[in-house]
Amino acid sequence: MSDEDLYVDHDNSRWAFGTGFTDPLHGVDQAVPDGVDAGDLAACCLALGDDALVSAQRLAEWCTRAPELEEELALANIGLDLLGQARLLYARTGRADGTGRGEDAYAYFRDPAGFRNVRLAELPGGDFAFTVARLLVLSTWRLALFEELTGAPDPVLAGIAAKSVKELAYHRHYAAGWTVRLGDGTEESRARLESALRDIAPWLDELLTDRTTARLGLTPAAVADRTLASLTEVFGRAGLEPAEVMPPGPASMPRVPGSGRNADHTEHLAPLLAELQSVARAHPDAAW
């Protein structure tokens, strides 16, 4: 093969996911099935896509700053998985909401008020303990949610969920491993972890009371119960008193009013999106 063949090759089958085609759901029957409300489906996919994109952006901020090379690789892996989930969910949104918009329209050309992610995802990076604690909470909740969604009435969303569950199980495993290491490590690591979990606690209620998937016939209470049970188990292995770091039940939780699902965002989302969207918006007519 000549050099030229190597560089100007259009055999897309040789490219990794997402590099040789623009529609990640190409080849899939994308009709919204009878009995599924397309508006509800679109709202659900958009919110879950936004959770994934904003989380991936926060993880990308760790690039070249991780405490060890193994963590550099793992955090990038998790960020890439979430970015992949966002792309699939945006593709589904574009079909379900009837606009036919592509993934970049959702990621780059909506303002903060258009985003529906939970606020925990958008909080600033913090230290490694905060990143681990947030990842533990978000991945535990998202795993429980996506396990439910594998039975969603929309087969495309169910398929996206089935693919994502495998990834999320790894994210949770990684975060749980570091929660145990930090909790059972040094005095400093334990203090940092406890402090991170206390900072996160007021944002947990928003996850546990999220009814985004309820309109697709799923049961949010089951997701909340599984999330709390799973977190309690990890805290136990890390030698943390669950009551010390997370309130025992939803009723007694400190909570920040509002929800990202209704666009009640913190002040941190706008700068995150300004950075994410800066090049795309400076060249709105460009092709990349």
Added chain:
Amino acid sequence: MNTPAATGAPPETRGLESAFEDTIARDQRVEPRDWMPEGYRKTLVRQIAQHAHSEIIGMQPEGEWITRAPSLRRKAILFAKVQDEAGHGLYLYSAAETLGADRSDMTERLIEGRQKYSSIFNYPTRTFADVGVIGWFVDGAAICNQVPLCRSSYGPYGRAMVRVCKEESFHQRQGYELLLTMMRGTDAQRAMVQDAVNRWWWPSLMMFGPPDDNSPNSARSMAWKIKRHTNDQLRQRFVDMTVPQAEKLGVTLPDPELRRNEERGHHDFGSPDWAELQRVISGDGPCNAERIARRRAAHEEGAWVREAATAHAAKQAARTREGAAA
């Protein structure tokens, strides 16, 4: 020609040394447990550590653009590419560890400026076109340098290079493909690509190192088959490979002396500013200080995390021992 190992060996190592020389002469691989001359080991550690550091520092110029990549497709590609570089660093540190070096010690040497990394990463990335040009030029130059290293006489290094080269060729491809797309886009995008080409061309030619008549370590590394081609041979190969690609892309390489020499069957080209290379290598490039400062900050801010992991592992081991004793 005397191999460098043949000089000054004490009598007790002469049998070992001739076995080593025989391995090199027969183009076979030297493996970690084989006897090797101290100079061979040191040369390899120096080269592999520099290579590993280059991968890790090399994450920074492009890594800056992951959060701003202008499409989700480009974001995924760039994120994966920069992650690959971390992986390359990891294989290479592991290869150096088979020679008795220690990763944390090499990291200390890097952040204290006692070990080098490729000078190319001390130049700034000003626009998203730089991501494409780095893929095309810098990864292209890296491939020219590294494909021959797959046959390096030291086994773990050669094998690491096979995997690294496969990924580098994907990296070069994604860079060139980004530039092709940008050149089909707006006038502003085409101008961005040409500007990035102008800024990265000469530093890329410098990646092959000083000219052969001023490259003190080359001859010894060639004799030991750690290196397989001279700096100037590799530079020529890169220029010959890149010129037709530039024509296809529609950009101009910023060298008025660049032309095809039919007699030689190669392209003639101008001489990079070697004084600039010396300045950048000795620490005075545009971004040397900030690249090292970033690496140092990550290392120092991560110290408590590594200590926690070590403490937890020790506690676990103690608990296992207690469990076994009970």
